[in-house]
Structure formats: C-alpha cells, structure tokens
Amino acid sequence: MWRSIASNALTLFIAVLVLAAGLLAWGREEFTGPGPLAEAVCVRVERGASLSAVSRTLEAQGAVSDARIFRIGADYADRAGGLKFGSYLVPPGASMTEVLDILTTSGQSTCGREVIYRIGVLTAEMVLRELDAATNRYVEVVAFDPAADAPPAEYVDAAEADDLRWRVTLAEGVTSWQVVESLKRADFLTGEVAAVPPEGSLAPDSYEVARGDDRAALLGLMAERQTSILADLWAARAEGLPYETPEEALVMASIVEKETGIAEERRQVASVFVNRMRQGMRLQTDPTVIYGITNGEGALGRGLRQSELRRATPYNTYVIDGLPPTPIANPGRLSIEAALNPDTTDYIFFVADGTGGHAFATNLADHNTNVAAWRAIEAQRGEEPTGVQGD
Template sequence: MGIKPKSPREALQPEPAPGPPPRSRHVRNPFVILTNMAISLAVFALLAVGAALYFGKQTFDQPGPLTEDKTVVISSGSGLSGITDRLAAAEVIGDGLINEWVFNLGVRFYKNETKLKAGEYAFKAGVSMDEVMRDLVEGNAVTHSVTIPEGWTTAQVLERVREHPVLVGEITEIPAEGALLPQTYTFTRGTTRQGVIDDMKEAQSKLLAEIWDRRVDDLPIETPEELVILASIVEKETAKADERPRVAGVFVNRLDRGMRLQSDPTILYGLFGGEAWLKDRSAITQSQLQAENDYNTYQIDALPPGPIGNPGQAAMEAVANPSRTRDLFFVADGTGGHVFAETYEQHQANVRKWRQIERERRAAEQERSTSGDSVQSN
C-alpha cells in the first residue's frame, strides 16, 4: 500500500495522541473493588492508630497540668478506674475525658493495672502521667512516724499510738510490759494501730535474741526475760547513755552478793502499774516505801516479777555487758548524772552531798518565789 505524501504544513503538525485503553474487566469486578476498599480502610486505620498512639505517648510523657504540689490519698481496693477518677478529680492528670483515657490506656499498655498501690502520695507541680504511674507502682507514698522514748511503759506507748491521727483501727491485743522496742517507726497513711504495735513486738523480739546471744558469761540472770526486767530498771534509773553500763554493773554486783536492788522506780510501778509515769510521781513517800508491793525492790529479794517499762537497745546491751566495777551504790550528783560508791560509808557521804544540793535548790526556789511575789505587789 502506498504512503500518501504530506505537505510541508501537514508535516509540521503533531500526530494525534492515541486514546486511553479500554478498562479491564478485572477492575470492574466487585471482589476487586471490595479488596481495594478494605486495603484503603486498613491503611487509614493504621494511620489513625499510629497518630493516636503518638498523641497518647506524647500526652503520657509530657509535663501534666498540675499547677501546684498536691497530696492525694488512694484508698485500698480502688482499682484502676477508681484511681483514674481520683487523680482526675485532683487535677493531677487533668480532668478531661481524653486525659483519663490516656492515663487508663497508658497504665494498661505497661501492664501495671494490677500493680498500683494504695497510700498517700505527694505529687509535684507538672508531674507527668508516667511519673504518677511509676510512683503508684513503686509505692512511693508519703511516710509518717511515731517515736517511742526509751523506758516508756506499755500504757504510755499505747496512749501515743492511739492518739496518732494517721493510724487507723483499734489496738486489739495489749502487749506485755517490756515486749515493745522503743524507737521511731515509719508507716504510710492507712496503717493500722495494731500493725504498728506488732512491728514493735517483732523488733523487740529480734533484738533481744541478738543481745542475749552476745551477753557475757556469769551474769546473775538466767533468761532473756530477766535481762529485760533488769534493763527496764536501768532505763528508769538513768537517762545518760554513758552511765547505763555502770548502773547495770551496780545491780549485777548486788545480785551476785544477794543484796536487794533498792530501786525507787520499782516502787512506783508496783503501786500504779503502767500508768506510774503518766503523772508526776517523782517523790516517793515513806508510806509508799513501806506499802506491800510485789515490785518493791526494797522489800523483795532479787528481781521483781516483771519489767517496769520497755527498755531500749542501749539499756539491754548494758545489762548484757555491764561495767566491771566494785560499785554497790549510786546517788544523784545534781547534774543529771550519778556518783558511785563501793562502800556504804562512801555512799552515805555522797547522799549527804546530794541532800545539801537539794536544800540549796529549795532555798533558791523559795527566794525566787518570794522576790517574784514582791515584784507583783509593787
């Protein structure tokens, strides 16, 4: 077939573009259409989930909306939803539904929904949701304390524990005298009073066993219970730590010689029990000294039937390892301490000095009182 020649003008004209190819039958197939739609939706869903995770992670990690430090109490048994509501109400994580949703899902994402602990928590301003979660998981709750002085009776200890405003519940088991270890105990809000008492008993039992194992030989005490009894007397006789071994040595020497201990605090405990020091009963009368009293070591031989308080670690260690002296007596020296003596004659001289100090103090107090009344009258 021949080729028709083109004129110069026709040769300069572009060739017309070919038309689009006819649509494939497969594209028009309903299955293909549905597949394409599913893939598109899946892509959009993945993008949406990714965006949500990114937004949630950013919100979970960034500083929170809390504008000032705040303390929040998480009750036991609240559950994740209850904890989330409590934190939102306190504005620790924000009070919007989105913030609650982010915190709830964030805790679940880290698989901590069953690890959150109850307690009283102090959150700083700007705390993030991640930091809140970690505090709750680690139980970094606010701690409180109660301090029990050495030598306090069980009645005094129970009164202090009952009065503590953070502890809860009642004391259901009254411990024996001498069964508690005086020291400072820390706890979180919601701790029971009985729980604190149990901790004191456990601490005393453990420490007493250790001290008993370290005691020196040939002590005139046969059981750990007798060590506590003598330590409770030492505790009441002196508040000076450096004197406790020497006071213990005096009582050990007396027991070795079959002498009576003659300790004034035992008289008070025998008359008034654990409430002996709830009131000022520093002066012992002659009638009290002569009254029938199972604890009166002026009347009974050897140790009283039980402790007269809860001795601390230092007093128990002093009894387990007392000073090696020949001292048999001691009396106050007017400075808060005591002066010791090996013989009764030395002791009597020391007593006379102490009586003179007492007389001078009373005279000085009377003079101050008289001068005070004179100033008021003028």
C-alpha cells in the same frame, strides 16, 4: 508523569517517617528525661480515678510537662490500670517514668495527713499532722489527749479520709497497764482486751495500723516483737552475767530503762547493778519501790516516803536481795542491750547530778560527796529529798 508522582509519594512517606521518628524520640525524651518540678508536690490519686484524670492533675500541679505523653507512656508500659489510691510525694525533677512508678508501685501513701497516737509514760497524745511537700517535714495540725479532751473538729474531719495513715507509738518505759488503757481510748481501733499483757512483754516501737484494727491483735504484734528482740540480744550477751534467763535480763533492762533517760548512760547504769549483784549488794533502786506501790497503774506523782523505802514488798530492792519478780516497765531495745552487754566498770553507786544524768562512784566516800551535791540541788529547787543508794 507516574514516575514523578511515585517519587513525590516516596519522598512524602520518608518525610512522614522521619517526622514520626522525631516525634517518637521527642516523646521518649519527655517521658524519661528530668521533669519540670522545681519543688516537691503532693499528688492525690482519688479512689477509682482514671489515668486521664490523674494525668491532668499531674500537669496542673506541674509534675509532668504534658498529660498526653504521660498517658501514652503509661499505656505503652502497660501500667495504665495500675494506679494506686492515696497521696504521694513527687520529688523535684522526677521524670514521667519515675512519677508513674510512684503512683503504681507501692500503694502506700507517702504524703498527705497521718495520725500518730503517742503512748507516753505520763500521758497519751493523739497528733494529726500533714507533710509539707516543699520542706519534706511534717507540720502538726492538732494534738489532744483522748483521756481528757474531746476530739477537735480537725481530727474528726480528717479521720473520715480513706487515705489517712495511722500509727501507734510506745515510749520506752511505759507499763503494760498504761498501754492497754491508752489503746482502749483509741477510737480508730476495735475489739476488747481480755487481760493486761505481762509486764515487760511489749516492745516500745512505732506500729503502723489501719482504721478498725483489733486492739488485741496489735498487742500480740507488740509482744511478738519484744520476744524477737530479747531472743536476738540474749544470744549475743556478754559472758558472766549474774542472771540466768532472758526473763531475768528483761527485769534488769526495765530497771535500767526507768533509772536513766540518757541513752549514753544505759550501759553504765547497768554496770552498777551488775556489780552490785556480783558483790551480793542490794540494788536499792527507787523505780522498783514505786512499782510495788502503783503496780504500774499510773505515776506515783510524789516523792517516796522513808516508810515506803523500809516497807517490805516483792519490789522493794532496798529490802529484798537480787531482782524483783517481774519487770517494772516495758524496756526498749537499747536498755535490753545495756542489761546484756553492760560497760565494764567498778561503779557500785550513782545518784542524780541535776543535769538529767548521774554521777557515778566506786566507793561510799565519793558517793556521799555526790549525794551531798544532789541534796543541795534538791534543797535549792524546793524538792523533798529522795531515797538514794547508800542512805
């Protein structure tokens, strides 16, 4: 009898072990295998949220198949206490292991809402946008100009969220004065700016910031980035350039930046100015004249007058020889590259062609033909004639 009982107990014990092993294998497969999501979702982890609460949220949103298995797997991996506050994009088919990695690794939100403060050449715009998890594209919620408009309610409400991301972007060709004035209107930044940084010293780029960051510190970061870019590109410059220092190259890059908005033209435009300097010709570029009038403090808002083209200023390259004394804007990396590695051409003239680009010429006769075509376009548009090289 006791032998029968022992045999039955052993059989039951083995059955329990087999069942436990099966459950363990099933749980491991559930934890590491592909998840149930058919489309990406944005999962928010509240500040101080427990693993239990987050696992229930994940199950409710369809990101995991079983909240209990997710909790057990997180405990087993010793990551139950590593949840990071924020909003995170969980891609289709993500396993529980991958979901746990997403919620515990970086701590930087990958979805939800963000504010981008875009500082442009003519205007600055605050844009609140939200990631559409299904398409992985940002959708604009509201946009406004802080210099002209009161912050809309959507922005005011969103600004209170702890996980809202903030970013400042500088357009290529903005002046240092424009950057400083725009940052003064950024209500999410703090601190005073003692002086406008030297022209050309700030790198047009995108900068991730936090609410309450110091304006002067952000300007310092922009300057450090521009210094690094210029140093790297100066070291890789072409031979025989007609400027001797990185600072002179930066002046040229700023002129190239203001002369063309077509990326593919930058090296051609740079070649024209390099060729002119090599031949002892004046640069004759309108943006330098404009800077001499405005000092970079806003747009001129009209065409140049003939009297202004003849007026002697340190920035009037129709009058002075060589480069102006400082950059006329903050050039981007591509314009600095163009100034330091221009195309090899024989061009010494260019003029707008009506498409946003330019017509280039190697001699005055061809240039005059291009100018006549541009004058016809100006007349057709009802615009005042602008100053061009060779006039």
